[in-house]
Structures are given as C-alpha cells and as structure tokens.
Amino acid sequence: MKIVVPVKRVVDYNVKPRVKADNSGVETQGVKMSMNPFDEIAVEEAVRLREKGAASEIVVVTIGVAEAQPVLRTAMAMGADRAILVQTEAALEPLAVAKLLKTIVDRENPGLVIMGKQAIDDDMNATGQILAARLDWPQGTFASAVSVENGRITVTREADGGLETVDLALPAVVTTDLRLNEPRYATMPNIMKAKKKPLETIAADTLGVDLAPRLETVTVIEPPVRKAGIKVASAAELVGKLRDEAKVI
Amino acid sequence: MSTEIEREEMEFDVLIVGGGPAGLSAAIRLRQLLPDATICLVEKGSEIGAHIVSGAVIEPRALAELLPDWRERNAPLNTPVTGEKILFLTGKRGFSIPFIDRLMPAMANHGNYVVSLGALCRWLGAQAExxxxxxxxGFAAAEPFIENGRLCGVITGDMGVTRTGEHGPNFAPGMILRAxxxxxxxxxxxxxxxxxxxxxxLRQGVDPQTYGLGIKEVWEIxxxxxxPGFVQHSFGWPLDNGTYGGAWLYHFGENLVSxxxxTGLDYDNSWLSxxxxxxRVKTHPEFAKHLEGGRRLIYGARALSEGGLQSLPRLSFPGGVLAGDSAGFLNMPKIKGTHTAMKSGMLAAEAVAEALGSEGPDKATSYTRRFKGSWLFRELFEARNIRPAFARWGTRLGALYAGIDSVIFRGRAPWTLHMRHTDHDALKPANETKPIAYPKPDGxxxxxLNSSVFLSATNHEEDQPVHLKLRDPSLWNAVNWGLYRSPESRYCxxxxxxxxxxxxxxxxxxxxQNCVHCKTCDIKDPTQNIEWCVPEGGGGPNYPVGM
Incomplete structure (x- = not known):
C-alpha cells in the first residue's frame, strides 16, 4: 500500500508570531519555519505503518513556495521515500489545498492519506475533511491510534466526550491528533540520505484547479494585552469587585 | 555521557563546530582551496543564525576577501553607516566625542554596514551549502573526541534522553564525527x-580571557x-567608574533599531544586573528619543571575548585549530568581532588545507604564522592596550588613555598592558559592595526579565537532563548565597x-529551559562551580532574521 502524507510549512512553534506593521497578516519574512507538528506526527505514523509491513511506499506532498523544500527533506529524513512540491506563491485556503491534493491523490492512487488534523498557523482544521469529501472516501479525524488490517483501518478518535473508534474501508483519509505518537529525530545519516531522495516539483497552475480565495482578510491585530491582576484581602471583597466593578455576577 | 552506547561514525576531511561567521567563512575558504574535500559543519541551533547575537556594525573587509562578488550574490549588507555619535553619559545628559574619524580612525565607521548578523550568517550558510x-x-557537539593525544573529531549529543538520564522512547544516540x-x-x-x-x-603563558555580556533588543520604530545607517555608542552612566561597558543603538533595515x-564581566559588584x-539606559534622553513610539520585537544575549591579543591561546593543536571568538579574536576598542572572526576562520582554513595537503604533520602549525602576517594581527596589536587600560584605571582615565594610545601612538605604544585576573576572581562579596536600586519597568x-526572555523564542525539549550543572552542589549555599547573595540570579x-x-x-x-546559551554563568560563577554543557541539539533561542 502506498501512503500519501500532505505536510505544511508553518511558522515554527517556538516563535512568537508577530503581526505585520500594516496589519495585513502575520510576519513570516525571516522567521524560522518548520513542519507543522501535527504533520510530523502523520509522517511518523506512516513510517511506523511501513515498518509494520502495512505500507510499502510513503510520498510526502507540500503546497507552497520553493523554500518549502526543506520541510520535504525533513520528512524524507524521517523515512518518507519521495516528495512532491506543488509550487505556488499564492496563499491558499483549505478548499484550494484540498482540490490540489485531490489531483495528487488521483495521480498517486494511494491506499491511505494521513495528515495533521490542523496546521498551527491558521488552525483551520478543514483540509482533511474537505479532501475526504471530494475524494468520496471515508475519514477518521483526530486519530490517537490507528491499525491497518485486511484492507481496513481502525482509527481511535479523540472526540469531545471521550474516545470513539471507527472502522473504515481503505482507501481513507486520516487526520492525526497530538497523542498518536512521538515523532523520531532525523539522524545525520538519514538527513544525508534524504538529500538524494527524489523530489518532484509541479507548478500548481498546471493542475487545472481554481485557486481563487473565497475569504477576504480585512485586518489582523494582536490580541489586547491582558491587564495586571490585583490581590484582594477577603472573599467579600472579591464578590464585591466581581459584582460592582466587573459586573459579572 | 556514557561510553557503553554503540555509536555510529561518520568521517570527513574537515569538521567545523559552530555555524557563526568564523565557522562558515572557514568552510567557504576550505572549499575554495580544496574542491574535493568532504567538509561537515555542525551547529547546535535549530537553524543557522538561530543562536547569533551581535550589534552589528560590520567592516566588509574580510567578506570582500572571502567572496569578492558579495554584492552580486546579494549579501544582506543593505544599510551603510551614514552618521555616528559617541556619547559620554551622565544621568541626564550626553556629551558627544568630536571628530571621531580624525581622533580615533580605528573606531570610525565610515564604509561599514549595519547588519543583522543572523541574516548574514544565514546567507553565508546558503553560499556554503x-x-x-x-x-x-540542530546537532550539538557535546564533547571532543580525543584519541592518542589528538583531536579526532567530536561526539554529538544524545537525543531523547529523559530528565532522569534514561533513554526515552525516541532515544537516538549521538554519533562520532571523525575528521x-x-x-x-x-x-x-x-x-x-x-x-x-x-x-x-593552550592557555599556558597567556593573559586570562576577559569577557563581556551583550544583551540586545531589536525595535521597530x-x-x-x-x-537608516545612524549609529550611536555610549559609555559612562549608569555604570560606575570601575565597571567597563556601554550601549549601542543602530538604525537599520526597514524601520528597525538594534x-x-x-557589561564587562570583570565587574566587582555582586549586586549588579x-x-x-x-x-535603564533606554530611559536616558539620548536613547529614549530614538525608541519612543516603537515596539520591541526581539530579545537576546551572548557573552563575547574582550581580552584581545594578550588573551589569545595557542591556535593550533594536534588535530585541529581554534577560530573566531572560541579563541577570542574580537576587537574590543572597535566593538567589532565579525570581520575578525571571519578572517580568523579563513586563516584557519588556509592552514588546515595546507596541513591536509602535506600528508605529514597533523598540526595546522602555519595558522599562527599566517595570523601574524595578516592585517588581523596588526589590527589586534594596535588595539591591545585599550581594554586592559579600562580594567586598570577605570572608565574616565581608561578613556583618556585610549585617546592617547590611539591619537599619539596610533596603537604602537612601546608597552603592552595586561589583564591581571579572571572575571570570576573580580567579584567581591556582597557585603563589600553596594546594592543597586533599579527602577521598575514601565512596560x-x-x-x-520574563517578557524579555519570551521574545528570544527559547525552547528546550522539556524532558531532558538539566544542562547547567553544579560541580559541587553543596558549594552554592555556603559561597554563592552566603558570600555573594546569588549573583547568578542577577547576571543571568x-x-x-x-x-x-x-x-x-x-x-x-x-x-x-530558559537558557539563551550566553555562557555568562560558566564565566562568572565565583568558584567556577557552574558547568555549561550543551543541551539537546536544536534547543536554545530561535532568533529570527533581524537579530
């Protein structure tokens, strides 16, 4: 079975995002970028499935600028076999991303697509679901455990009230939650090998997909600074302040 | 680190430890001299530039020697210096030193550029790749790999070790990188x-190294x-006459100010922070007027070597060489270390290339000779007396001496002043020095401190051994607290x-987890009881371009 793992290049999770001076968006120039941590979990799970014998090939895909290549190399250093960069300068919404991914899935014909449940930059949590719908495949989102057997995949989902287990026929789309696994470190020999693995670049505008945005960003501002707290002397004072000043009770 | 672990090995002709200006320049020069050699560079930061802190006004001299076509290659030197001021500060006023270019040509910045050294290192890294x-x-050199009296490479840090020292589920042992x-x-x-x-x-017979701690913020104004291109330096207030140090302020890039x-780490007052x-220097009118209405974007800190020529160790040893500030090539009176680091890396590379070519000696002995014949030596020689003069006579007389040394002797005075003690020896017990009342932050x-460290984007994988170790834990209470009232809680x-x-x-x-890898604790702890070990690779600050 072939596995396709879509990954996204995002502002690194250690970086405090900064709004651009003109309020048009978040500053990404000169900021450390890395693989979306949820996607890292997806790559790791794909590699584990291959190690268990459930998969034979892992293809990672990203959509974005040429500078996104290092993210693909990282995925290959973790164990993916080859990579595809769908190159575009455009800022894409989940709908366009899912449409582009569908063209790749149609071409690659994998048994499983596994990807992060959301990206930590916009927290949309939509691409996996839209992709499953457009492929008309079953989906298992927020996976905290998966197992593949006899052409089916069992996915334990982190639902709101607890854990839900679904049994899906393959091919299917699975999106990963935080507790699914702890990704491995890319070792130096594997980073070296990854430099020689195939990386194919496809121009996004050759795939015949409407990439036009459906949303318009009006303004981006930083959240208001939290005011300093105060210490109260007694419960009575606290209640008084909550009632008279904060007016919440 | 335990030695029973089975370690994979990789072998290279040359291994470079550290991806700053010295290491990257060495790599590029080596490639120019030895097109077929295998050259590997390891860097503990998560990317090249992630741990780079510098002012920085740089002199393009070394860069122009390394890559004469640096302009065509779009090196990020975009802000030429357009004006400068050196100020002696009192609490409320600043007195400008006139005619800098004529009196102290070595200090003048005409022809130099205000840069983000992080950006320059990323660019050098891209050229090298x-x-x-x-x-x-993301790979830290944890320890030297010494065999038969010779440095044969390094051992990289283990990854995935838990806080208690056990191998976690994603444990990956460090490797031996042979070179x-x-x-x-x-x-x-x-x-x-x-x-x-x-x-x-290697330090036998040379002056002790003396350090400074540079703390930096980048502002958008x-x-x-x-x-753009305005640079300002100050000395005097708020430090007392016995403490060496000063502020810088550079306008560069798109509305950015560095x-x-x-602070010279040979300060004696245990209460100093x-x-x-x-x-507090930012509240001085001469600085406040530049920053008011702006917002702070980045914060970081790094120790730098100030000792200069007299504190340089022997540069080569069996199997390797020291380059950049690892040896201490920074030119303190000039307040610049980038061009000197780059040049030392290039000279080191030339010596290493010669040693590799000659089959015989395993020591790149021509490094010292090459250094002594270079402009780098002449520059450090002419600057050699300034920093020790400040250490000996304080700020005011030190500045006077600096003027005489550079104006009258042009750095060629027939004597050489020496640093007499290490920085940690200079610290006086808390009851012999005066506590300092620092003003509260105005926001x-x-x-x-906490909101500042936050802007360094520092992170260390949580579940790993503490990388700052007390050699003798019992010493802290008796000495650090008992005598000095915990100076580390102020200098860090x-x-x-x-x-x-x-x-x-x-x-x-x-x-x-907060550690920004500045190394000050390793330097200033009064009994040298704190050992700075490298944490897991990729940890530490994540300074963006602009730093």
Missing part, C-alpha cells in the same frame, strides 16, 4: 573549545524617526537562576 558543504543545524582536522568555532566560551584548551594546555548594552543596566521602554539575562527559600534554607532553582 551551494558549494557542497554538509551543514547540520582529519577539526575547526572549533563555537563563539566565546565554547564548551568543546574550553575542554580542548584545557586538554592541550515609527518611520518618521528612522535614520539597541544593546555590553547587566539586564537591569541594559533596560513601554523598559521591561521585566534569561532568568535561569533563582534563589528560593524552602525549609528555612536558601536553594538554587535552575530553570534550564
């Missing part, structure tokens, strides 16, 4: 360099106040060290 140099960020020659370019007080200097006794403060000094120009610019009371006794809490 294009030339086929293997660059591995015929190893270039150590870790910056000031590099942890591998320290051990190598000790092992090969309103466009109408921005004067502001920072260097370099961070607080750095904060506009000045800030507290990242809030790593906290003196806390529990069970009616004082204890030291080490918040190792």
């Amino acid at each position: 294009e030339m086929g140099i293997e660059i591995y960020p 015929r020659q190893t270039i150590l370019s870790e910056g000031a007080r590099g942890s591998v360099s320290q051990r190598v200097m000790k092992h090969f006794d 309103p466009a109408e106040n921005h004067r 502001y920072g403060f260097v 370099p961070f607080q000094e750095m904060q 506009k120009l000045t800030f507290d 610019p990242a809030g790593v060290y906290e003196a806390v009371e529990a069970d009616k006794e004082m204890h030291l809490r080490i918040n190792a």
Whole structure:
C-alpha cells in the first residue's frame, strides 16, 4: 500500500508570531519555519505503518513556495521515500489545498492519506475533511491510534466526550491528533540520505484547479494585552469587585 | 555521557563546530582551496543564525576577501553607516566625542554596514551549502573526541534522553564525527573549545580571557524617526567608574533599531544586573528619543571575548585549530568581532588545507604564522592596550588613555598592558559592595526579565537532563548565597537562576529551559562551580532574521 502524507510549512512553534506593521497578516519574512507538528506526527505514523509491513511506499506532498523544500527533506529524513512540491506563491485556503491534493491523490492512487488534523498557523482544521469529501472516501479525524488490517483501518478518535473508534474501508483519509505518537529525530545519516531522495516539483497552475480565495482578510491585530491582576484581602471583597466593578455576577 | 552506547561514525576531511561567521567563512575558504574535500559543519541551533547575537556594525573587509562578488550574490549588507555619535553619559545628559574619524580612525565607521548578523550568517550558510558543504543545524557537539593525544573529531549529543538520564522512547544516540582536522568555532566560551584548551594546555603563558555580556533588543520604530545607517555608542552612566561597558543603538533595515548594552564581566559588584543596566539606559534622553513610539520585537544575549591579543591561546593543536571568538579574536576598542572572526576562520582554513595537503604533520602549525602576517594581527596589536587600560584605571582615565594610545601612538605604544585576573576572581562579596536600586519597568521602554526572555523564542525539549550543572552542589549555599547573595540570579539575562527559600534554607532553582546559551554563568560563577554543557541539539533561542 502506498501512503500519501500532505505536510505544511508553518511558522515554527517556538516563535512568537508577530503581526505585520500594516496589519495585513502575520510576519513570516525571516522567521524560522518548520513542519507543522501535527504533520510530523502523520509522517511518523506512516513510517511506523511501513515498518509494520502495512505500507510499502510513503510520498510526502507540500503546497507552497520553493523554500518549502526543506520541510520535504525533513520528512524524507524521517523515512518518507519521495516528495512532491506543488509550487505556488499564492496563499491558499483549505478548499484550494484540498482540490490540489485531490489531483495528487488521483495521480498517486494511494491506499491511505494521513495528515495533521490542523496546521498551527491558521488552525483551520478543514483540509482533511474537505479532501475526504471530494475524494468520496471515508475519514477518521483526530486519530490517537490507528491499525491497518485486511484492507481496513481502525482509527481511535479523540472526540469531545471521550474516545470513539471507527472502522473504515481503505482507501481513507486520516487526520492525526497530538497523542498518536512521538515523532523520531532525523539522524545525520538519514538527513544525508534524504538529500538524494527524489523530489518532484509541479507548478500548481498546471493542475487545472481554481485557486481563487473565497475569504477576504480585512485586518489582523494582536490580541489586547491582558491587564495586571490585583490581590484582594477577603472573599467579600472579591464578590464585591466581581459584582460592582466587573459586573459579572 | 556514557561510553557503553554503540555509536555510529561518520568521517570527513574537515569538521567545523559552530555555524557563526568564523565557522562558515572557514568552510567557504576550505572549499575554495580544496574542491574535493568532504567538509561537515555542525551547529547546535535549530537553524543557522538561530543562536547569533551581535550589534552589528560590520567592516566588509574580510567578506570582500572571502567572496569578492558579495554584492552580486546579494549579501544582506543593505544599510551603510551614514552618521555616528559617541556619547559620554551622565544621568541626564550626553556629551558627544568630536571628530571621531580624525581622533580615533580605528573606531570610525565610515564604509561599514549595519547588519543583522543572523541574516548574514544565514546567507553565508546558503553560499556554503551551494558549494557542497554538509551543514547540520540542530546537532550539538557535546564533547571532543580525543584519541592518542589528538583531536579526532567530536561526539554529538544524545537525543531523547529523559530528565532522569534514561533513554526515552525516541532515544537516538549521538554519533562520532571523525575528521582529519577539526575547526572549533563555537563563539566565546565554547564548551568543546574550553575542554580542548584545557586538554592541550593552550592557555599556558597567556593573559586570562576577559569577557563581556551583550544583551540586545531589536525595535521597530515609527518611520518618521528612522535614520537608516545612524549609529550611536555610549559609555559612562549608569555604570560606575570601575565597571567597563556601554550601549549601542543602530538604525537599520526597514524601520528597525538594534539597541544593546555590553557589561564587562570583570565587574566587582555582586549586586549588579547587566539586564537591569541594559533596560535603564533606554530611559536616558539620548536613547529614549530614538525608541519612543516603537515596539520591541526581539530579545537576546551572548557573552563575547574582550581580552584581545594578550588573551589569545595557542591556535593550533594536534588535530585541529581554534577560530573566531572560541579563541577570542574580537576587537574590543572597535566593538567589532565579525570581520575578525571571519578572517580568523579563513586563516584557519588556509592552514588546515595546507596541513591536509602535506600528508605529514597533523598540526595546522602555519595558522599562527599566517595570523601574524595578516592585517588581523596588526589590527589586534594596535588595539591591545585599550581594554586592559579600562580594567586598570577605570572608565574616565581608561578613556583618556585610549585617546592617547590611539591619537599619539596610533596603537604602537612601546608597552603592552595586561589583564591581571579572571572575571570570576573580580567579584567581591556582597557585603563589600553596594546594592543597586533599579527602577521598575514601565512596560513601554523598559521591561521585566520574563517578557524579555519570551521574545528570544527559547525552547528546550522539556524532558531532558538539566544542562547547567553544579560541580559541587553543596558549594552554592555556603559561597554563592552566603558570600555573594546569588549573583547568578542577577547576571543571568534569561532568568535561569533563582534563589528560593524552602525549609528555612536558601536553594538554587535552575530553570534550564530558559537558557539563551550566553555562557555568562560558566564565566562568572565565583568558584567556577557552574558547568555549561550543551543541551539537546536544536534547543536554545530561535532568533529570527533581524537579530
């Protein structure tokens, strides 16, 4: 079975995002970028499935600028076999991303697509679901455990009230939650090998997909600074302040 | 680190430890000289530039020698210096030193550029990678690999070790990186360099190294106040006459200002806080007027070597060489270390290339000879008396001496002054020095420590052993607290060290996750009881471009 793992290049999770001076968006120039941590979990799970014998090939895909290549190399250093960069300068919404991914899935014909449940930059949590719908495949989102057997995949989902287990026929789309696994470190020999693995670049505008945005960003501002707290002397004072000043009770 | 672990090995012709200006310049020069050699560079930061802190006004001399077509290659030197001021500060006023270019030509910045050294290093890294140099960020050289009296490479840090020292689920053992020659370019007080200097006794007969702690912020200011290329330095207030240091302020890039403060780590007052000094200089009218209405974007800190020529160790040893601030090539009176680091890396590379070519000696002995014949030596020679003069006579007389040394003798005075003691020996017990009352942060120009460290984007994988170790834990209570009242809780610019009371006794809490890898604790601890070891690779600050 072939596995396709879509990954996204995002502002690194250690970086405090900064709004651009003109309020048009978040500053990404000169900021450390890395693989979306949820996607890292997806790559790791794909590699584990291959190690268990459930998969034979892992293809990672990203959509974005040429500078996104290092993210693909990282995925290959973790164990993916080859990579595809769908190159575009455009800022894409989940709908366009899912449409582009569908063209790749149609071409690659994998048994499983596994990807992060959301990206930590916009927290949309939509691409996996839209992709499953457009492929008309079953989906298992927020996976905290998966197992593949006899052409089916069992996915334990982190639902709101607890854990839900679904049994899906393959091919299917699975999106990963935080507790699914702890990704491995890319070792130096594997980073070296990854430099020689195939990386194919496809121009996004050759795939015949409407990439036009459906949303318009009006303004981006930083959240208001939290005011300093105060210490109260007694419960009575606290209640008084909550009632008279904060007016919440 | 346990030795029973089975370690994979990789072998290269040359291994370079540290991806700063010295290491990257060495890599590029080596490739130019030896097109077929295998060259590997390891860097503990998560990417090249992630751990780089510098002012920085740089002199393009070394860069032009290394890559004469640096302009065509779009090197990020975009802000030429357009005007400059040196100020002697009193509490409320600043007195400008006139005719800098005529009186102190070595200090004048005409022809230099205000840069983000982080950006320059990223650019150098990209040039080096294009030339086929293997660059591995996120891999820390944990210890020197010494065999048969010769440095044979390094052992990289284990990954995935838990806090208690066990192998976690994603444990990946460090590797032995073997090389015929190893270039150590870790910056000031590099942890591998320290051990190598000790092992090969490289500091014998030279002055002790003296350091400074540079703390920096990058600001974005309103466009109408921005004067690209304006550079300002100050000395005097708020430090007392016996403490060396001063502030810088550079306008560069798109409405950016680099502001920072260097405190000489040979200060004696145990109550002094370099961070607080750095904060309060911003309230001085000569600095406040540049920053008002702006917002602070980045914060960081790094120790630098100030000792200069007299403190340089022997540069080569069996199997390798020291380059950049690992050796201590910074030119303190000029307040510049980038061009000197780059040049030393290039000279080191030339010596290493010769040693590799000659089959015979395993020592790149021509390095010292090449250094002595270079402009780098002449520059450091002419600057050699300034820093020791400040250490000996204080700021005012030191400045006077600096003027005489540069104006009358042009740096060629027939004597050489020496640094007499190490920085940690200079610290006086707390009851012999005066506590300093620092003003509270106003949240506009000045800030507290925690919100500052936050802007360094520092992170360390949580579940790993503490990388700052007390050699003798019992010493802290008796000496650090008893005698000095926990100076580490004041000199650390990242809030790593906290003196806390529990069970009616004082204890030291080490918040190792905050560490910005400045190395000050390794330098200034009065009994040298704190050992800075490298944490897991990729940890530490994540300074963006602009730093």
